[in-house]
Amino acid sequence: MRLKANFAPWLFLFPALFIYLMVIVLPSLYSLALSFFDWNGVSADKKFVGLGNYISLITEDTVFRTALKNNLIWLIGSLTIMIGLGLTFALILNRQLKGRVFFRSIFYYPYVLSGIIVAIVWSWMYHPSKGFVTFFLEKIGLEALANPWLSDPKTALYAIFIAGVWQGVGLPMVLFLAGLQAIPRDPYEAAIIDGARPFQTFRYITLPLLRDTFVIVFATTMVGAMKVYDIIYGMTGGGPMNSTQVLSSWMYYQTFKYNYIGIGSAISWYLIVICLIVIVPYVIFISKRSHH
Amino acid sequence: MEASRKRKFSNGLLYVILAALAVFFILPVVFVAFTALKSNADLNAHSFYSFPQELMWSNFADAWNRIRKYMGNSLFISIVKVPLGILVNALAAFALTRLRFKWATGMFVFILIGMMVPMQATLVPLNMMLNAFDLNNTYPGIMFIYLGFGIPFGVLVLRGFMLAIPKELDEAALIDGCGELGKFFRIIVPIAMPAIATLFILDFLATWNEFLLAQIFITKDSMQPITAGLLTFQGQHSTNYTLLNAGVLLSILPVMFVYVFFQKYLISGMVGAVKG
Numbered sequence: 019m020r021l022k023a024n025f026a027p028w029l030f031l032f033p034a035l036f037i038y039l040m041v042i043v044l045p046s047l048y049s050l051a052l053s054f055f056d057w058n059g060v061s062a063d064k065k066f067v068g069l070g071n072y073i074s075l076i077t078e079d080t081v082f083r084t085a086l087k088n089n090l091i092w093l094i095g096s097l098t099i100m101i102g103l104g105l106t107f108a109l110i111l112n113r114q115l116k117g118r119v120f121f122r123s124i125f126y127y128p129y130v131l132s133g134i135i136v137a138i139v140w141s142w143m144y145h146p147s148k149g150f151v152t153f154f155l156e157k158i159g160l161e162a163l164a165n166p167w168l169s170d171p172k173t174a175l176y177a178i179f180i181a182g183v184w185q186g187v188g189l190p191m192v193l194f195l196a197g198l199q200a201i202p203r204d205p206y207e208a209a210i211i212d213g214a215r216p217f218q219t220f221r222y223i224t225l226p227l228l229r230d231t232f233v234i235v236f237a238t239t240m241v242g243a244m245k246v247y248d249i250i251y252g253m254t255g256g257g258p259m260n261s262t263q264v265l266s267s268w269m270y271y272q273t274f275k276y277n278y279i280g281i282g283s284a285i286s287w288y289l290i291v292i293c294l295i296v297i298v299p300y301v302i303f304i305s306k307r308s309h310h
Numbered sequence: 311m312e313a314s315r316k317r318k319f320s321n322g323l324l325y326v327i328l329a330a331l332a333v334f335f336i337l338p339v340v341f342v343a344f345t346a347l348k349s350n351a352d353l354n355a356h357s358f359y360s361f362p363q364e365l366m367w368s369n370f371a372d373a374w375n376r377i378r379k380y381m382g383n384s385l386f387i388s389i390v391k392v393p394l395g396i397l398v399n400a401l402a403a404f405a406l407t408r409l410r411f412k413w414a415t416g417m418f419v420f421i422l423i424g425m426m427v428p429m430q431a432t433l434v435p436l437n438m439m440l441n442a443f444d445l446n447n448t449y450p451g452i453m454f455i456y457l458g459f460g461i462p463f464g465v466l467v468l469r470g471f472m473l474a475i476p477k478e479l480d481e482a483a484l485i486d487g488c489g490e491l492g493k494f495f496r497i498i499v500p501i502a503m504p505a506i507a508t509l510f511i512l513d514f515l516a517t518w519n520e521f522l523l524a525q526i527f528i529t530k531d532s533m534q535p536i537t538a539g540l541l542t543f544q545g546q547h548s549t550n551y552t553l554l555n556a557g558v559l560l561s562i563l564p565v566m567f568v569y570v571f572f573q574k575y576l577i578s579g580m581v582g583a584v585k586g
Contacts, residue, residue, distance in 0.1 A: 029405075030402065030494075031406070033402070040439070040454075041457070041459065045431075045432035049431050110324055110327070113321075115321065124332045125335055127335075134519075134538075134541055138540065143341060192581055269430045286428060287431065296426075
C-alpha cells in the first residue's frame with residue numbers, strides 16, 4: 019500500500035517528464051557541451067576550444083555585436099513603446115465605454131497571427147511602389163520621406179519594429195486590463211473625496227496597485243524581445259547586409275547555413291543566460307505566490 | 311452640469327482616438343483584402359484605394375489550390391498534437407497537485423524554467439536526435455518536439471487550475487473506491503474542463519502558428535505546415551502580389567474564426583496562465 023503511493027506521482031509525471039527531458043533539458047545541456055567545440059556537425063574533425071567560441075563572438079564577430087545591439091533596441095522599444103501603448107489602451111478601455119469589447123478585440127487580434135503572416139502582410143505594406151505606406155505618405159504630401167524601408171540598413175529594423183508593435187501591443191493591453199479590473203473602487207472614491215486630481219490618483223493609486231501586473235508584463239516582454247525571430251526572419255531574413263540580425267536569427271544562420279555548430283551553440287547559450295537573468299525573478303515570484 | 315459635459319467631451323475625444331487607432335489596426339488586413347481581389351493588371355495600373363475593377367475571386371481559388379496541402383498539414387499536426395499534449399500535461403499537473411509528493415514544487419519550478427529556454431538552444435541536438443531515430447521529416451518526430459515545448463506552459467496552466475479545486479472532492483472519490491486514475495478521469499478532468507478548453511484553444515493557435523521548428527525539421531515541401539509553406543509560397547510568387555495576398559487571407563481565416571468565437575477563452579486563458 020505504501021509502495022504504491024510512492025510510485026503513483028512518478029507514474030503520472032512520467033510522460034511529461036520524459037518528453038521534457040528529451041526535448042528541452044538534455045538538448046540544451048548537450049548544446050552547452052557543443053559550444054566548447056569547433057565543429058561543423060558532420061566531419062570527424064571536432065576540436066575542443068574551451069571558451070574560444072564565446073570569446074571570438076564578442077571580439078571578432080561584428081554581426082554578433084549588431085545582433086546584440088538590435089536585441090537591445092528591440093528590448094528598449096518594447097519596454098517603452100509596446101508597454102506604454104498597452105497601458106494607455108488598457109486605461110482608455112477600462113472606462114465604462116460602450117463598444118469596449120469591440121475595440122479590445124481589434125487591438126488584440128494581431129497577436130493571434132503568426133509572425134510569418136505579420137511579416138508578409140507588413141512587407142507588402144512597406145512595398146516601395148505599391149505598398150500602403152508609400153501611398154499614405156504621398157497622400158499627405160510627405161513623399162520625400164518615401165523609402166524602401168526594408169532594404170535600407172538604417173531604417174529596416176525600425177520598420178520591422180512598427181510591425182512588431184502592431185502585432186504585440188495586444189498582450190500587454192489585456193494583461194493591464196485584467197490588472198486594472200481587479201482594482202476595487204474604494205481607494206478611488208476615498209481619493210476623490212480627499213480632492214485628488216486624475217493624475218494624482220493614477221500615480222498614487224493605480225500604479226502601485228498594478229505592481230504585480232507590471233512584473234508579469236515586463237517579464238513576458240523582455241523574454242519575447244530577446245527571443246524575437248519569426249517576424250524579422252520573415253521580413254528581411256536578417257538583412258539587408260545583416261543589419262537586422264538578432265541573436266535568434268544569427269544563431270540560425272551560423273548553425274544551419276554556415277554549419278558552425280560550436281558558434282551557433284555559443285550564441286544560443288548567450289541567449290539562455292540573458293533570458294535567465296530576466297526570468298529567474300519572475301519564476302521565484304510565481305512559485306512564491308502559489309504557496310498562499 | 312459642468313462635470314457631465316466635461317465627461318461627455320472627454321469620452322467623445324476618447325472615441326475619436328480609439329477609432330483612429332482601430333483604423334491603424336485593421337488597415338493592413340484591409341489592404342491585403344483589396345490586393346487579393348484585384349487582377350495583376352489592375353494592381354499595376356491603379357492606386358491602392360481604388361476599388362477592384364472586377365472582383366477576382368479566382369485569385370482565391372488559385373491560391374487555395376496551392377496552399378491547401380499546407381493547411382491540411384497544419385490541421386493534422388494540430389489535431390493530433392494538442393489533445394495529446396493536454397493529456398500529458400494534465401497527468402503531470404494532477405501528480406503535482408493531487409498526489410502526496412515531496413518534490414512537487416521543485417519539480418514544478420524545474421519544468422517552468424523550460425519556458426525561458428529559447429528553441430534555438432535545442433535545435434542542433436534535436437536534429438541529431440531525430441536523425442538517430444530516423445524521425446526527421448516525419449509527423450511523429452515534429453509532434454514529439456512540439457509536445458516537449460508545450461509542456462512548461464501546459465503544466466503551468468493546468469496546475470494553476472487544479473490547485474483551486476477543493477480537496478473535499480478527492481475525499482469523496484476515495485470513499486467511492488476510485489483509484490488515482492479513476493479520480494483523475496472521473497473527477498478532476500471534468501471539473502478542469504474550462505481550463506482544458508482554454509488550453510486547447512491557446513495550444514491549437516500556438517501550434518498552428520509555429521514557424522522555427524517547422525522550418526528546420528520539416529524540409530519536405532509536401533509535409534510543411536502553413537507557416538513554413540506560406541514563406542515558400544511567397545518565394546515562388548514574390549511578384550504575383552494578388553495571388554500572395556489571397557493566400558495570406560485564406561491562411562488566416564481559420565485563426566480569425568477561432569478568434570471571433572473563442573476570444574473570451576483566449577484572452578482570459580492568456581491572462582490566467584501568465585499570472586500563474
